[in-house]
Amino acid sequence: ITMAATRSVMRAVRVFEFGGPEVLKLQSDVSIPHPKEDQVLIKVHACGVNPVETYIRSGNYARKPALPYTPGSDVAGVIEGVGEHVTAFKKGDRVFTISTISGGYADYAVAAANRVFPLSDKLDFRQGAAIGIPYFTAYRALFQKGRAKAGESVLVHGASGGVGIATCQIARAYGLKVLGTAGTEEGMNVALRNGAHQAFNHREANYINKIKEYTGTEGVDIIIEMLSNVNLATDLQLLSYAGRVMVVGCRGPIEINPRDTMSKESSIIGVSLFLATEEERRECATALLDGIEAGWLKPTVGSEYPLEKVVKAHEDIIHSSGAQGKMVLLL
Numbered sequence: 001i002t003m004a005a006t007r008s009v010m011r012a013v014r015v016f017e018f019g020g021p022e023v024l025k026l027q028s029d030v031s032i033p034h035p036k037e038d039q040v041l042i043k044v045h046a047c048g049v050n051p052v053e054t055y056i057r058s059g060n061y062a063r064k065p066a067l068p069y070t071p072g073s074d075v076a077g078v079i080e081g082v083g084e085h086v087t088a089f090k091k092g093d094r095v096f097t098i099s100t101i102s103g104g105y106a107d108y109a110v111a112a113a114n115r116v117f118p119l120s121d122k123l124d125f126r127q128g129a130a131i132g133i134p135y136f137t138a139y140r141a142l143f144q145k146g147r148a149k150a151g152e153s154v155l156v157h158g159a160s161g162g163v164g165i166a167t168c169q170i171a172r173a174y175g176l177k178v179l180g181t182a183g184t185e186e187g188m189n190v191a192l193r194n195g196a197h198q199a200f201n202h203r204e205a206n207y208i209n210k211i212k213e214y215t216g217t218e219g220v221d222i223i224i225e226m227l228s229n230v231n232l233a234t235d236l237q238l239l240s241y242a243g244r245v246m247v248v249g250c251r252g253p254i255e256i257n258p259r260d261t262m263s264k265e266s267s268i269i270g271v272s273l274f275l276a277t278e279e280e281r282r283e284c285a286t287a288l289l290d291g292i293e294a295g296w297l298k299p300t301v302g303s304e305y306p307l308e309k310v311v312k313a314h315e316d317i318i319h320s321s322g323a324q325g326k327m328v329l330l331l
Helices: 051-058 132-145 162-173 185-193 207-215 228-238 278-294 307-319
Strands: 009-015 024-031 039-048 075-082 094-097 108-112 116-118 153-157 177-182 198-201 220-225 239-247 267-270 301-306 326-330
Touching (some): 009 307, 039 094, 039 132, 051 307, 116 278, 132 220, 132 239, 132 278, 153 162, 153 228, 162 326, 177 185, 185 198, 198 207, 207 228, 220 228, 228 239, 307 326
Parallel strands (some): 153 177, 177 198, 220 239
Antiparallel strands (some): 039 075, 039 108, 039 326, 075 094, 094 116
């Protein structure tokens, strides 16, 4: 493999101990990784920032990487080199990933070739970095776990963030009735622009009643829940008969009354992209690549940060007043 640059080191964010955002250390002398068999090396142009990366960094997540590590899974960039047996990609190809082996908050990243996908010329690198975890999670939550069907209604709780926008676009394209919530007027507009038929402000005291009014006695078939530690108990009140809440995000415990699931035979289903099989990932990828070609899959990029501001990015993704698109690091 020939490296385009004769340099053998790069910038990368390293985590040496679990903790707050301040444990993210930008180093400029990290060795550029080499792709092994069935792997590719990507020159990173943009990397998505996901809430899950803050949970992993804090040490409070089920999966703990070995220290030190570089965070980041959703990169978009250009193939710099390929390992043995890789035939799907060549140097110079534009690509995006759903995971990396070496970490995405870096100038270069190694990824398994089967977690890398061609990036259409219709999208720029910032948008490419916004596809991975959000869109694959949204598709999995709706169809692989939620068994959504055309004509059903879906409430996207937190519709203006990365996963929320992805869910609105996918659900609308597949013929569902889409309701979204957001915490700001602008966030509600983002949801409406990306496929929601109706938007509600989840900071209003009576917004639950407004949703009930809108859905009438039928309720909502599926709720995609980004903040289940706040909303799960009220979600159960909003469901239709045999409705289901898909738990996509959670930041702590909550108390619910299980009786609320009995009255409508409703389900609470956890969603984890990390548990997807190879076959399920391929199904997601096929649907999403088709969506890019068809023109309905259009990632909305929100806040952008240079790699030097990674600590600020991790602070903002948890404490911002309301998401408006996908947060990305630019390299």
